[in-house]
Amino acid sequence: MEAGEQFILEAARLGELLSALAHQGYEVIGPSIRDGAIVYEPVHTVDDLPRGWTDEQGPGYYRLRRRDDDALFGFNVGPHSWKKFLYPASHRLFTATCQQNGTQGAFRIVEEVPSRQPRYAFLGVRACELHAIAILDKVLASPNYTDPDYKRLRESTFLVAVNCTQAGATCFCASMGTGPGADSGYDLVLTELLEGSHRFVVRAGSSRGADVLAALTTRVASAEERELASSQLDHAAAHMGRQLDTGGLQALLYRSYDHPHWEAIAQRCLSCANCTLVCPTCFCTTIEDVTDLSGDHAERWRRWDSCFTTAFSYLHGGSVRSSTKARYRQWMVHKLAAWIDQFDESGCVGCGRCIAWCPAGIDITAEARALREAQAAGAHAP
Amino acid sequence: MPKPAKRPKLAVWKFASCDGCQLSLLDCEDELLAIAGAVEIANFPEASRAVVGGPYALSLVEGSITTPHDAERIHAIRRSSRMLVTIGACATAGGIQALRNFKNVREMTAIVYAHPEYIATLNKSTPIKDHVAVDFELRGCPVNKFQLVELISALLHGRKPNIPAFSVCMECKRRGAICIMTARGIPCMGPVTQAGCGALCPGYERGCFGCFGPKETPNSHSLSTIWSGLGVGEQDILRAYRTFNANAEPFRKEAESHEREHHQDH
Ligand code: SF4
Ligand code: SF4
Ligand code: SF4
Numbered sequence: 001m002e003a004g005e006q007f008i009l010e011a012a013r014l015g016e017l018l019s020a021l022a023h024q025g026y027e028v029i030g031p032s033i034r035d036g037a038i039v040y041e042p043v044h045t046v047d048d049l050p051r052g053w054t055d056e057q058g059p060g061y062y063r064l065r066r067r068d069d070d071a072l073f074g075f076n077v078g079p080h081s082w083k084k085f086l087y088p089a090s091h092r093l094f095t096a097t098c099q100q101n102g103t104q105g106a107f108r109i110v111e112e113v114p115s116r117q118p119r120y121a122f123l124g125v126r127a128c129e130l131h132a133i134a135i136l137d138k139v140l141a142s143p144n145y146t147d148p149d150y151k152r153l154r155e156s157t158f159l160v161a162v163n164c165t166q167a168g169a170t171c172f173c174a175s176m177g178t179g180p181g182a183d184s185g186y187d188l189v190l191t192e193l194l195e196g197s198h199r200f201v202v203r204a205g206s207s208r209g210a211d212v213l214a215a216l217t218t219r220v221a222s223a224e225e226r227e228l229a230s231s232q233l234d235h236a237a238a239h240m241g242r243q244l245d246t247g248g249l250q251a252l253l254y255r256s257y258d259h260p261h262w263e264a265i266a267q268r269c270l271s272c273a274n275c276t277l278v279c280p281t282c283f284c285t286t287i288e289d290v291t292d293l294s295g296d297h298a299e300r301w302r303r304w305d306s307c308f309t310t311a312f313s314y315l316h317g318g319s320v321r322s323s324t325k326a327r328y329r330q331w332m333v334h335k336l337a338a339w340i341d342q343f344d345e346s347g348c349v350g351c352g353r354c355i356a357w358c359p360a361g362i363d364i365t366a367e368a369r370a371l372r373e374a375q376a377a378g379a380h381a382p
Numbered sequence: 383m384p385k386p387a388k389r390p391k392l393a394v395w396k397f398a399s400c401d402g403c404q405l406s407l408l409d410c411e412d413e414l415l416a417i418a419g420a421v422e423i424a425n426f427p428e429a430s431r432a433v434v435g436g437p438y439a440l441s442l443v444e445g446s447i448t449t450p451h452d453a454e455r456i457h458a459i460r461r462s463s464r465m466l467v468t469i470g471a472c473a474t475a476g477g478i479q480a481l482r483n484f485k486n487v488r489e490m491t492a493i494v495y496a497h498p499e500y501i502a503t504l505n506k507s508t509p510i511k512d513h514v515a516v517d518f519e520l521r522g523c524p525v526n527k528f529q530l531v532e533l534i535s536a537l538l539h540g541r542k543p544n545i546p547a548f549s550v551c552m553e554c555k556r557r558g559a560i561c562i563m564t565a566r567g568i569p570c571m572g573p574v575t576q577a578g579c580g581a582l583c584p585g586y587e588r589g590c591f592g593c594f595g596p597k598e599t600p601n602s603h604s605l606s607t608i609w610s611g612l613g614v615g616e617q618d619i620l621r622a623y624r625t626f627n628a629n630a631e632p633f634r635k636e637a638e639s640h641e642r643e644h645h646q647d648h
């Protein structure tokens with residue numbers, strides 16, 4: 001098998017992929033329908049996948065819709081992201097005991113030994129999500145600052161990417177240069193073809209991906225099939241629901257620090273934190289130390305946090321970002337500007353989750369545009 | 383034999399309320415023995431009639447102030463308590479009985495009681511903090527028993543309780559629940575309501591009712607705009623804010639603005 005060679009896996013044989021992964025000891029996590037949305041959960045058979053379903057999205061809006069075909073990946077991204085598995089919402093870091101009842105007893109930290117060391121295979125990772133995982137890698141698994149739990153989970157995770165052959169109404173990965181096709185970072189990538197027979201174009205992106213691919217019943221993809229797959233990606237790229245002009249955006253946002261538009265956003269923003277928690281790259285957490293009633297037993301927990309809470313910026317005497325305006329500005333400036341200073345790339349991959357799952361329907365692309373237009377108008381004012 | 387360490391005294395006090403919050407404490411079956419081991423329960427009307435004299439290390443106060451007698455009694459409790467914590471929507475915001483604050487209470491007693499002249503009641507139901515200094519407010523209608531145990535543990539060991547003031551949405555997202563407002567168009571109070579219940583109702587496809595009262599920096603006005611967009615009428619928006627925490631300022635003001643608009647409409 002040549003590196004990067006493309007094969008055809010008939011849709012009826014997709015179960016072989018799930019079996020091969022399970023056989024290698026992976027716990028397969030993939031898209032599945034629950035409570036009116038496509039979420040990421042353990043999948044055991046192809047029947048667990050959202051066959052024939054799609055999602056309709058808009059600002060503050062998400063609905064499942066029936067498709068008129070049997071597509072297995074005919075939707076875009078939903079409320080969950082893979083960080084839910086790689087960087088869980090609540091995670092116990094350690095427990096501690098105090099031998100003598102509440103007094104000056106010996107305090108002992110008991111290292112956390114995970115009872116279960118899951119090895120995940122993520123099925124259906126979109127291009128923007130591959131980039132989001134790469135961003136988390138930079139933040140949480142850099143050589144200087146490593147989160148050991150993240151690193152361990154991440155290294156053992158097998159990634160099956162799926163190229164987007166359609167873009168959602170809230171998607172703007174093409175603007176961010178992160179999609180709709182997966183360029184790297186996957187073990188296997190699939191492109192679903194529905195014309196003619198229902199099949200997948202498959203390509204391996206790593207040696208372990210090639211090993212799994214070798215175990216499947218495939219044939220070499222024809223030139224027409226490869227062409228069809230790539231033209232579908234071009235089509236998706238040309239039909240992004242949203243756009244974000246990133247030209248000079250970082251400087252624009254820094255220049256806009258005192259702009260009255262932030263207050264206009266704050267009139268609508270609920271400071272509810274939904275945007276940050278659905279964002280696949282937001283990594284902020286808080287630490288909670290708890291004791292039981294006896295005081296003999298303590299635990300330290302790490303939980304997802306958000307810059308939209310007042311506790312997030314609490315310093316002695318109060319919260320630094322007490323206004324909603326300051327908190328919205330923190331979120332947007334961090335994602336689109338300060339992240340570039342910190343990590344040499346944008347913190348936004350254009351997945352659109354923060355737009356769809358904001359109850360107020362606040363749209364980061366529209367707000368960036370509004371700031372740009374307001375600045376342009378200001379510059380031309382006499 | 384070493385003398386057992388003196389245990390701090392805990393007292394529970396009842397004002398105008400349904401006893402639901404005290405029952406949450408009784409409901410801590412697994413923890414109650416540990417609580418009883420860690421503190422001396424000096425007064426707990428739902429559990430025992432015995433009353434041990436003060437001063438108390440910790441007083442948990444349930445219920446709102448609705449009578450002249452109670453307005454006096456709370457001062458005596460404050461004087462004999464080192465820490466005073468209100469438990470539940472009644473003690474913290476005035477409770478459902480604060481709906482009287484928006485009506486004429488004399489007219490109501492005249493309808494309900496055969497001899498309204500015997501009813502000594504105040505015009506308003508007010509939270510404990512309107513009368514005495516309060517050290518911590520535990521929200522909820524009723525309170526969440528885990529938060530109650532957490533609070534007692536934290537106070538016993540001199541640490542900060544892990545009781546955040548952020549939105550119910552945070553709890554929804556942390557548990558991986560799907561937002562019912564976004565995915566189903568069901569009106570939800572979660573974005574303006576303080577966490578604490580574990581996003582119970584949204585987990586059952588019901589909009590949050592706002593039991594835990596206004597979160598930090600709530601934007602009720604924006605939420606009402608969203609509800610209007612979902613087709614909720616002015617009268618129903620008004621009612622959503624007029625429940626257990628009707629008298630909490632952000633909810634009271636939001637309701638009043640809809641009362642005005644509603645009257646203008648008619
Ligand atoms: S900022 Fe919004 S669009 Fe960008 S990655 Fe985060 S959730 Fe997706
Ligand atoms: S936007 Fe806020 S929550 Fe997200 S990474 Fe930045 S500071 Fe953290
Ligand atoms: S931008 Fe939207 S999701 Fe984010 S805090 Fe504001 S209202 Fe909530």
Ligand code: SF4
Nearest residue numbers: 551554561562570572
């Ligand atoms: S269901 Fe309600 S509480 Fe949960 S995220 Fe949506 S608006 Fe917030």
